Amino acid sequence: MWRKIVLALxxxxxxxxVAFFVVKSEPKLNKNFAKAGxxxxxxxxxxxxxxxxxxxxxYKADVSAVPSGQVGDSMxxxxxxxxxxINLFGVSEPVVQVxxxxxxxGAGEELVVDLPGVTxxxxxxxxxxxxxxxxxxxxAPAAPQKITVGPDGKVNxxxxxxxxxxxxxxxxxxxxxxxxxxxxxxxxxxxxxxxAAGTQLFDQITKDNVGKTVAIYLDGAPISAPVVREEIPNGxxxxxxxxxxxEARTLVGRLNSGALPVPITLLSTQTIGAILxxxxxxxxxxxxxxxxxxxxxxLILLYRLPGLVAxxxxxxxxxxxxxxxxxxxxxxxAAGIAGFIISIGIAVDANVLIFExxxxxxxxxxxxxxxxxxxxxxxxxxxxxSNISNFITAIVLFYFxxxxxxxxxxxxxxxxxxxxxxxxxxxxxxxSALSFIGEGKVARFLFSSGLxx
Amino acid sequence: MFIIKHKKIFIGFSATLVVLSxxxxxxxxxxxxxxxxxxxxxxxxxxxxxxxxxxxxxPLADLNFGxxxxxxxGNLGYIVKSRDLSDAEHTLLLSALSLGGNxxxxxxxxxxxxxxVGAELTRQAILAVILISLAIICFIAFxxxxxxxxxxxxxxxxxxxxxxxHDVAIPVGLFVLFSHFYGAEMDTLFVVAVLTILGxxxxxxxxxxxxxxxxxxxxxxxxxxxxSETVGKSLEQSYVRSICTSLTVILVLxxxxxxxxxxxxxxxxxxxxGMFFGTYSSIFLASPxxxxxxxxxxxx
Numbered sequence: 041m042w043r044k045i046v047l048a049l050x051x052x053x054x055x056x057x058v059a060f061f062v063v064k065s066e067p068k069l070n071k072n073f074a075k076a077g078x079x080x081x082x083x084x085x086x087x088x089x090x091x092x093x094x095x096x097x098x099y100k101a102d103v104s105a106v107p108s109g110q111v112g113d114s115m116x117x118x119x120x121x122x123x124x125x126i127n128l129f130g131v132s133e134p135v136v137q138v139x140x141x142x143x144x145x146g147a148g149e150e151l152v153v154d155l156p157g158v159t160x161x162x163x164x165x166x167x168x169x170x171x172x173x174x175x176x177x178x179x180a181p182a183a184p185q186k187i188t189v190g191p192d193g194k195v196n197x198x199x200x201x202x203x204x205x206x207x208x209x210x211x212x213x214x215x216x217x218x219x220x221x222x223x224x225x226x227x228x229x230x231x232x233x234x235x236a237a238g239t240q241l242f243d244q245i246t247k248d249n250v251g252k253t254v255a256i257y258l259d260g261a262p263i264s265a266p267v268v269r270e271e272i273p274n275g276x277x278x279x280x281x282x283x284x285x286x287e288a289r290t291l292v293g294r295l296n297s298g299a300l301p302v303p304i305t306l307l308s309t310q311t312i313g314a315i316l317x318x319x320x321x322x323x324x325x326x327x328x329x330x331x332x333x334x335x336x337x338x339l340i341l342l343y344r345l346p347g348l349v350a351x352x353x354x355x356x357x358x359x360x361x362x363x364x365x366x367x368x369x370x371x372x373x374a375a376g377i378a379g380f381i382i383s384i385g386i387a388v389d390a391n392v393l394i395f396e397x398x399x400x401x402x403x404x405x406x407x408x409x410x411x412x413x414x415x416x417x418x419x420x421x422x423x424x425x426s427n428i429s430n431f432i433t434a435i436v437l438f439y440f441x442x443x444x445x446x447x448x449x450x451x452x453x454x455x456x457x458x459x460x461x462x463x464x465x466x467x468x469x470x471x472s473a474l475s476f477i478g479e480g481k482v483a484r485f486l487f488s489s490g491l492x493x
Numbered sequence: 494m495f496i497i498k499h500k501k502i503f504i505g506f507s508a509t510l511v512v513l514s515x516x517x518x519x520x521x522x523x524x525x526x527x528x529x530x531x532x533x534x535x536x537x538x539x540x541x542x543x544x545x546x547x548x549x550x551x552p553l554a555d556l557n558f559g560x561x562x563x564x565x566x567g568n569l570g571y572i573v574k575s576r577d578l579s580d581a582e583h584t585l586l587l588s589a590l591s592l593g594g595n596x597x598x599x600x601x602x603x604x605x606x607x608x609x610v611g612a613e614l615t616r617q618a619i620l621a622v623i624l625i626s627l628a629i630i631c632f633i634a635f636x637x638x639x640x641x642x643x644x645x646x647x648x649x650x651x652x653x654x655x656x657x658x659h660d661v662a663i664p665v666g667l668f669v670l671f672s673h674f675y676g677a678e679m680d681t682l683f684v685v686a687v688l689t690i691l692g693x694x695x696x697x698x699x700x701x702x703x704x705x706x707x708x709x710x711x712x713x714x715x716x717x718x719x720x721s722e723t724v725g726k727s728l729e730q731s732y733v734r735s736i737c738t739s740l741t742v743i744l745v746l747x748x749x750x751x752x753x754x755x756x757x758x759x760x761x762x763x764x765x766x767g768m769f770f771g772t773y774s775s776i777f778l779a780s781p782x783x784x785x786x787x788x789x790x791x792x793x
Contacts, residue, residue, distance in 0.1 A: 090756065098610065161603060165580050308577070308606040316536075316601050320754035331748035335741055342737065374754045375682060378761065381749050382689075385742035392741065393700070396734040422703045425636050426696030426738075429629060433692020436625045437685065440617055445685050452689075 048473035051466055055356035062362045083366040086133075087156075088373035088447060091321050093314030094156035095164045098139075099304040101149045115149050117213050117301045122153065122168055131155050151304065161311050173300045174212035177205035177255045177262075178245060205255045205262075208245055213301035214238025220285075220292045221278070228288035229280040230295070239275025247271040258291075324377040331381050332358070335388055343395045349470045350391040350463075357387050357462035364454060376447035383455020386430060390463035393419040412471050416464065423464070430456045497725040500781030507778045511659050514666020521669050526678035529615055531608035533578045536601040537590060538570040544596055552589040558582065564676075570601070577605045618684040625691050630654055633699070637706060644720075644787055652786065653698050656779045660694040661687055664766035668759070677759050686763040693764075694771025697739055698779050704731040705783070721784045732776050739772040 065080040089096050101118060103111050115138045123136045135154040158164050216235040223229050234242050245254060246268050255265040256279055264279045283291070335354070339347035361380065365372065372380075398415030406414065434453030438446050496503060527534050546563050553561045564572040571590070578586060583603065591598050630650040637646040665687065671677040704727040712723070743765055750761035 100609075159600075162580055162584065306579075306607075308610050309580075309583075309603065310605075311600070311603040313599070313601040320756065323752060323754040327749045327751075327753035330752050331745035334744040334748060338741060338744060374756045375685065375760075378749060378753070378757045381745050381753070382693075382742060382764070385745040386693075388741045389696075389738040392737045393734055396737070400730070421707075422700050425699045425703060428636075429632060429696045429699060430692055432628045432632060433625060433689060436621055436628065437688055440621050440688075444681055448685055448689075 044473040048470050058363050059359040086369045086371045088371045090374050091317045092156050093312050093317040095158045096310040097153040098307045099151040100307050102303045114301045175207050175257045176210040177207050179252045210241045218292045218295035228283050228285045232277045234275035243273045320374050346395050353462045353466040373447040376451045379448040379451030387459035390423045503777040511662045514662045517666045517669045521673040524672045524678045526680035527606050528680040529611045531606050531611045533575050533605040535573040535603050537598045540597040543569050652782045656774045660771045663770050664763045682760040686760050690767030697771050698775040700735050701775050720787045724780050739768050743768050
């Protein structure tokens with residue numbers, strides 16, 4: 041019997057430790073936060089955009105020109121480029137994610153960009169939109185353009201230069217580095233170095249087009265169309281033209297901070313001001329606390345001593361969940377907080393089922409110790425089945441796709457799993473430890489229900 | 494047991510509510526939010542005085558952005574709804590709303606969603622509903638596979654789904670009324686609420702079915718089972734715990750509705766209605782349906 045009590049005390053201490061961690065690692069709750077150890081400092085609650093304020097952008101990536109096996113790679117390259125660009129502007133904790141086209145989400149390849157703290161949409165889009173699209177094009181055997189002579193004798197010289205070229209595989213994806221150089225006349229030029237794959241492509245292109253021009257297109261406009269004098273096997277190209285040094289430097293900067301592997305268009309924008317975000321957090325916390333208190337009241341009124349035990353294990357449940365939110369970390373959104381609050385309600389369901397079963401066994405004459413054992417074992421099937429169905433819901437919602445819903449599904453699913461642990465194992469340990477109360481009238485009173493039936 | 498004795502009344506009552514909800518849906522329709530149909534939503538608040546809608550009418554009309562609606566909120570704010578806006582158009586809108594800089598305003602939030610995103614969301618929503626329903630039927634049929642007398646296990650699954658649809662239809666009907674009278678709009682959270690109701694209310698039905706399963710198993714002679722009596726007894730033994738488990742969730746949901754963030758208010762309300770009807774249907778609909786199906790089977 042002493043073993044059971046010691047076990048219960050150990051759990052209490054561990055639970056208190058977890059709660060301590062949760063409180064101490066949150067700057068708003070810990071007055072000595074600045075002096076806290078680094079482990080505590082590195083785990084604040086991560087807030088989603090609708091709680092912290094910021095901008096959420098969804099871009100559609102046009103992968104029609106990319107061979108199907110390479111779509112994944114291109115999207116990853118795109119992600120890296122945009123992230124590099126954003127990091128240059130010092131946004132704290134930006135999130136750039138590829139959202140793949142799939143059966144459930146249906147759409148094409150998308151890029152989702154979250155910029156916490158950036159509320160000026162113009163600034164955000166400018167940061168991202170400036171990444172240039174670089175394409176090398178070779179002469180295409182297009183139909184020769186007719187130069188017409190109009191009725192008044194004027195020669196129509198509107199030849200569309202673009203139709204003379206066709207794009208190749210060689211794009212900004214393969215660009216390793218661009219540098220500003222000066223040629224022999226001290227005119228500024230931009231020197232390009234391709235990566236391994238790009239070097240091979242460039243080699244092929246120059247070999248096939250000796251004596252012809254290869255056009256370099258930047259964001260859809262040709263910036264240079266040099267004649268290929270010989271095959272270039274080392275992946276180096278030089279763009280010379282009528283640049284001023286300033287223009288050349290800007291071009292090098294833009295090319296280096298990332299030439300986009302695929303073109304992107306902006307599909308949707310969301311900005312939440314910080315004021316709205318703060319209000320939402322305050323309201324969420326308030327609702328969580330009040331919800332918790334209501335449940336505590338309910339448990340104690342209805343189930344007396346076992347109810348109190350359930351309250352203690354509920355507190356441990358909440359500490360564990362909050363600690364997991366910090367450690368994993370889980371980004372909390374308004375929907376995520378709702379999921380957490382709902383899981384508080386669900387967490388006690390298992391306890392309710394067990395206690396009702398216990399009451400039934402007590403009524404049919406069992407001792408308290410037996411009633412506890414039987415309550416747990418016989419209620420297990422209902423608990424297992426109803427939690428599985430909750431979990432199935434959480435899983436389907438998670439694969440639904442959008443990050444808003446995933447936040448809710450994640451907190452709900454985590455709540456279901458941890459609640460099974462806390463309601464069954466922790467409550468059981470505490471209840472068995474309390475068996476020293478014995479079987480007298482007081483004990484039976486404490487274990488029966490506060491309301492009849 | 495009196496619920497089983499008067500099962501026709503209770504089934505009829507539930508059916509009436511569902512029919513009324515569907516009727517309301519067709520009569521009033523649902524206001525679709527920008528999450529689904531695309532568009533832009535801008536929330537602004539003025540520093541000192543809010544211009545009237547007539548003041549703003551001309552500058553907004555000059556923008557040529559199509560229909561722009563202004564919804565006053567609080568004393569100093571507007572919620573501006575329009576078609577989706579590019580970045581440049583967004584800047585123009587803000588300058589028109591500030592009357593060329595004469596009335597300083599702060600933008601609280603801005604959402605612009607292209608129409609393709611909305612279509613994608615609709616598709617996802619429908620798929621998710623179908624998936625959850627299928628998963629639940631399979632799960633219940635599996636969990637109750639050993640209780641195939643007198644009703645086969647997949648019939649338990651189907652009745653659970655019928656109950657679920659009832660649990661979803663009525664809160665949706667309620668939402669239609671809110672939509673019509675208070676302007677609530679259908680957005681992503683609405684879909685999440687529907688899916689969550691599907692998942693949560695089934696766990697309540699399972700509590701009762703589980704009791705029925707246990708009592709059926711404990712009967713000595715499988716052929717001498719009086720099914721309706723067994724179901725009635727199971728109901729009596731388990732209705733308290735069914736109500737209590739739902740009550741705990743409803744309590745937290747009410748806290749969320751009254752004290753929680755604005756964005757989740759309708760979400761909490763719909764879930765509360767869903768949980769309430771979920772419990773109601775587990776006790777007053779699912780079990781009577783089971784008995785009804787068994788009696789109809791016997792008559793054949």
